[in-house]
Amino acid sequence: MDTESRNQDALKAPTDDRPEPSSTTEMLRFLRTYAQNFLNSRLMDERRSLPPALIAEFAEVGLLGLQIPPDLGGQNLSHADINRVFTQLGAIDANLAVFCAVHNTLGVAPILLSATDEVKGCVLPRLAAGQALTTSAISEPGIGSHVRGMTTSATRNPDGSYTIKGAKKWISLGGDARYVNIFAGLRDERGRPVGITGFLADSRTPGFDIGPEMLTLGLRAVPQYDLTFNNLKVPPSALLGAEGDGLATAKSAFMGGRAVLAAMAMGASMRSLELAQRFTKGREVATGSLAENGRIREVLAEAAYAIQAVETLTARIATWRDAGQNVPDAWYFCAKILGCELAWKAIDTALQILGARGFLDTNTVGQHFRDYRLFRIFEGSTEAITVYLGTTMVRHPDEFTRLVHRTRPATAVLRLIDQVAEIGTDRPDDAPGRHIHAAVVGELVCWSLLASVTSEAAARSAMDGYTASWTEHQLRSRLRSARLGSQRDLPTQAEFDQHVAGYAHAIGDVDQRRWPAEEWRADPLLR
The missing domain is CATH 1.10.540.10 (Acyl-CoA dehydrogenase/oxidase, N-terminal domain)
Structure with a gap:
């Protein structure tokens, strides 16, 4: 082409x-x-x-x-x-x-x-109007990305209402929201499964219990809560869509949220790189101005290419959505995976350039470093989504072709994409090998999509040209690694358990016996 x-x-x-x-x-x-x-x-x-x-x-x-x-x-x-x-x-x-x-x-x-x-x-x-806040409750103590494994249940009552039982974990704004979208496995009056269903619940309803706030590493001003539903009864009007269609509703919200995560992380990486560039201009080292140091220029430029690539990707997705076009899931996964991974790497690069100043917790970049680390986990960890995406593309290779054909990449990029398709067909027979292969394919698919959108935009400006060249190089490099093959000679689970257990000989037992937590309950004599 x-x-x-x-x-x-x-x-x-x-x-x-x-x-x-x-x-x-x-x-x-x-x-x-x-x-x-x-x-x-x-x-x-x-x-x-x-x-x-x-x-x-x-x-x-x-x-x-x-x-x-x-x-x-x-x-x-x-x-x-x-x-x-x-x-x-x-x-x-x-x-x-x-x-x-x-x-x-x-x-x-x-x-x-x-x-x-x-x-x-x-x-x-x-x-x-800000008179109330809202959120969704999907994650549970025993499940993360495996939504179909949720145990929260809902039962349809003879009067048309529903009773919800179960617990949710890691719910952002869970203790602050007035309205919470709860997703649960529904059963009818006879106990027959209907499917995962969504309900809009008022948190003031009896049976809606708010658990403790999680003390997180970053994002400390947006608390994560446990929620428990003890026979929470909601009216028929609480139903979100049809019974059994809850996954479709949740999926739509989370896919859009993944693109938003990339946009947020991109803003933080832009700000971090801006601060790092300011620092290099005023910092003198033995070889002269830090801004003129070739190695520093190289790492900052690579961070800028990554940011530009993610910006091109998120803009492309938005253009399709605003035109009313359907956007396949893989594009959202690509935005989540590469958008958050590359942005956090750019933030880490900025912190490194700032040296000791970057390690200060009072520094903007330092706080970005803590806060945006969660984005590699939020709404599906990089590893889980990459394996899922790779598995899907291996099972449905035609879908990969359709994804690429939504864009018009340069001829050189198309040749690389053909090689990605070939690697996808070389699926191992053993289960661990298939997981590793799926992760490799998932990552290659993401870089293929990123290379596609950046190469078709290469003529917009000089920086777009540099970005397209960098993205193509990243895809080419990962293809070389994939062709060399992954290390699949893994220790057995028993061997690995025994090896890690041996660490106790080197470091001993250092579990901290914490003092009791603060007393917060009302004195019984004052009740």
Whole structure:
């Protein structure tokens, strides 16, 4: 395929003077002013809470109703503008970005997609106005990415209501949200399984119990809670979509959320790289200015290429969505995997360039380092999603072809993609080998998609050209590694257990016997 054959929409270079919806303009202006004059990220981190006035202020400019229709109090932003808002939020503070993302993508989106018109009319205006928050409850103590293994159950009652029992874990805003989208395995009145179903529950309903807050490494101002449902009874109107269609509702929200995660992480990596570049200009070393050091220039340029590649990818996905086109899951997985992995690597690079200053916990880059580490785990860990994606592509090779044909990559990239398809057919017979093979294929698929969108956009600017060349090189390098084969001669589980148990001889037993936690319960004599 000729390198001149490219989608015209991919060649349109973004410009600073392009027209914007007034709501987006106001949001970006507000966020920059808020960050400069009113935000104290360090204090927010130490207090493990958002500023008291934040919810009302964010709601006032539309940040809590990004895609809610205007007649229900929202902004109805395009996906392209959603990206701009979350990139800005991500550059300022991960806590603000995740707070808005959870509310808008995991909370509002399922309601918009699957709630009844009556429920939408009642709930969505409150959410847009900041009178209430919302989130989704899917993860459980015993399951992570394996959603079909959930044990939370719901039973349909003779009067049409539903009773929910079970527990959820790691629920962002779980203790703060008034409305929670609960997903559970439904059974009918006779106990027959119907399928995973979604319900919109008011957290003030009896039986909705909020557990402890998790003390996390980062993102401390957006708490993660345990939730328990003890015979929680919800009305028929709580149903999100049809019975048994809960996975479709949850999947739609989480796929959109994965693209948003990439946009947020991209903003943080941009900010981190900006600070690192400022530092190099003012830092003198033995060889002269750090900014003129060839090795430093190389690592900073590679970080910039990665950021540019992710920006091109997220913009492509948004363009398709705004045009009403269906976007295959693999594109969202690619955004989640490479968007979060490359962004965190760019943040790590910036921290390294800053030297001792980067290791200060009071430094913006240091906090980004802690906060955005979760993004490699959030909404499916990199390893789990990569193996899933690779397994899917191995089983359905034609799907990989269809994915690539959505773009018009350069001829050289197409040749590399053909090699990816060949590696996908070489599936091992043993189970561990298949897992490793799926991970390799999943990663190659992601880099194939990234190389496709960057190569078709290579002519937009000099930086786009450098980015396309870098992305192609990354794909080529990973293909070489894949052809060399993976190390599949693994120790047995028993051998490995015995080896790790031997560490006790070197390090002893160092489990800390913690002092009892703070006493928080009311004195019995005062009850």
